[in-house]
Amino acid sequence: IAPNNFTIHGLWPDKEGTLLQYCKPKPKFRLIKDQLLDDLDKNWIQLKYPQSHARNKQPLWEHEYLKHGTCCQKVYDQNTYFRLALRLKDRFDLLRTLQIHRIVPGSSYTFKEIFDAVKTVTQTHPDIKCT
Structure with missing residues (x-):
């Protein structure tokens, strides 16, 4: 079964290419x-945890917000940070971008082909890691 979309792993603010983490003051999640x-449950999936625990305790979202979201809290409060991540996911629809560039599940592509396709929508150098 082909995937119908990608999910979010995180939204990481940076300052001139330097990743920001665990910024002060540390707010309460x-x-x-x-x-x-x-919306987060569909698009920023907490696969590591049983669904009821994930929805009730929200450990992944808490971790991501306290590690990365705190670094933009002067501009975005907690809910706005998560809404921004969702908006960016929709704006840079990765699956559609890859399809437009004829990159589809089930075939092999070079790193450069994928990198260049993503760069057409982000207008910057995407941070892509192959695993």
């Missing part, structure tokens, strides 16, 4: 609720 919870 507030559990996410309502529609934002449902």
